[in-house]
Amino acid sequence: MDGLSEREFESFRNLVKKHIGISFDRTKKAVLQRKLALRVNSLGLESYGKYYLYLLQEKESKGELRQLINTLTVDQTAFFRHLKQFELLANILLPQVAIQKNTIKKLRIWSAGCATGQEAYSIAMVVNDMFKEDHTWDIRILASDIDTDALKFAYRGLYTKESIKQVPTEYLNRYFRRGTGKDSGLFQVNEDLKNRLLFRRLNFVDFNFPFKSPVDIIFCRNVMIYFDTEVKKRLIDNFFRLLEPDGFLCLGTSESLIGVDDRFALVGHFVYQKRG
CATH class of the missing domain: 3.40.50.150 (Vaccinia Virus protein VP39)
Incomplete structure (x- = not known):
């Protein structure tokens, strides 16, 4: 699978910000690509572009958007941290x-x-x-x-x-x-x-x-x-x-x-x- 293009990066970062507020700047492109790849491979899709179109199809993507959100969020925590x-x-x-x-x-x-x-x-x-x-x-x-x-x-x-x-x-x-x-x-x-x-x-x-x-x-x-x-x-x-x-x-x-x-x-x- 080809890497995440600049156009795809912009599309995904806007989608993520719209739905959960997280902002991926250009220094985090590799991080976003790595996490997107987990979902693309899980669904057996061929490209990031097809995954983006899949997310735009509301009926099919409702559960998948939640899966993507779960993948993107950071769960690092600890008891009595700080x-x-x-x-x-x-x-x-x-x-x-x-x-x-x-x-x-x-x-x-x-x-x-x-x-x-x-x-x-x-x-x-x-x-x-x-x-x-x-x-x-x-x-x-x-x-x-x-x-x-x-x-x-x-x-x-x-x-x-x-x-x-x-x-x-x-x-x-x-x-x-x-x-x-x-x-x-x-x-x-x-x-x-x-x-x-x-x-x-x-x-x-x-x-x-x-x-x-x-x-x-x-x-x-x-x-x-x-x-x-x-x-x-x-x-x-x-x-x-x-x-x-x-x-x-x-x-x-x-x-x-x-x-x-x-x-x-x-x-x-x-x-x-x-x-x-």
Whole structure:
């Protein structure tokens, strides 16, 4: 099969940006070509051009577009990744929210771009630890991603020994059990912890997020690095709209709002607070 032509590259990059907001610049042409080749070969097609035409045929391509999206998205994550942010969550963010909402006792957290679930489960463990003595709180944690394969993995909650090495021992003993039978050698998230989470497929470029009430804390880490300036701005605008006054936004270590949006104040370690 011939390589991806410049015209084909432009067609595919526009298609990808339209549907999921990810921007492939020219330095990423080889990356895009490699991932497209996986789908072209899977379907037994002869060229990138024929694959593009296939995607344009809506009835036939509806499921294939989702498969392509799953192939293009990056699912790199880990339990308690960027530990300092989880320390801030436990020591500053949650205590502040608990004081502010001590009357209504309602907590809403969104793990936006949760990938295979490690971030969302890490959040849930910290939240459980914070509120373990008070069961009167209404707590909901939304874990969303556009990748349906990643969401299925996250919902199963089965992880290798290597992937849970960053989980503190007390959390490991409390929230995981060893897998048995075909799951032997794996570690299963307890149902009680899993029930803290609501897994949903959400596409950032839809911008119509289905929230019935404001959110207290949003984790959106290492996601915006894949978007261009226009999509980033719209996403930040939506985060600002969705957050409670004085709500918190946690970004990845390659992402910053300093000099970009003065509606947020830096708390520390790439955690920002909406100015009330």
